[in-house]
Amino acid sequence: MQTVRDADGDTYLLVKRSAESSRVRDPTTGAERYVANDRLRVVDGESPLATAASGVPASVRRTMRAVHDDRSLGLLAVVVDEGPLSVLELLETADMCESDLHGTVTELRAAGLIDEVDVGGRRGYAATAPASEAIGLLRGGSDASGAAERDRSEDE
Numbered sequence: 001m002q003t004v005r006d007a008d009g010d011t012y013l014l015v016k017r018s019a020e021s022s023r024v025r026d027p028t029t030g031a032e033r034y035v036a037n038d039r040l041r042v043v044d045g046e047s048p049l050a051t052a053a054s055g056v057p058a059s060v061r062r063t064m065r066a067v068h069d070d071r072s073l074g075l076l077a078v079v080v081d082e083g084p085l086s087v088l089e090l091l092e093t094a095d096m097c098e099s100d101l102h103g104t105v106t107e108l109r110a111a112g113l114i115d116e117v118d119v120g121g122r123r124g125y126a127a128t129a130p131a132s133e134a135i136g137l138l139r140g141g142s143d144a145s146g147a148a149e150r151d152r153s154e155d156e
Helices: 048-053 058-066 070-082 087-093 098-110 129-138 144-155
Strands: 002-006 011-017 021-025 032-036 040-042 114-119 122-127
Touching (some): 002 021, 011 040, 058 070, 070 087
Antiparallel strands (some): 002 040, 011 021
């Protein structure tokens, strides 16, 4: 498999090449079509796996890299749904010890999924827009096509 671009600048995965045309897959939709070989050029240095991943919205990719288990995903979902929450509220909500909670919050902050905020005069956390979007998409939200387009431009 290779990453290719057509004459319009659109990026695809090369599925199969024949003498006159090639079957390509759109990484965003998974749809396949045939394109004349003279309209395609191979993109050197771009991983076909990275191209395949580019069809998943950046907010979801970011979330997938930051959460390592159901508890960390659940913590993010709680902050999205109920936040902003103070640290004390998070400790009461989460079935994590303080050090595990601190580690998870640190990872989510580093990924840009939650921000530190003031909650009633106490330190707390609120979800960022990419976190809210990702949780919505992971729950089956209908904004997947628009989100993928916005996120692709965010990554560039």
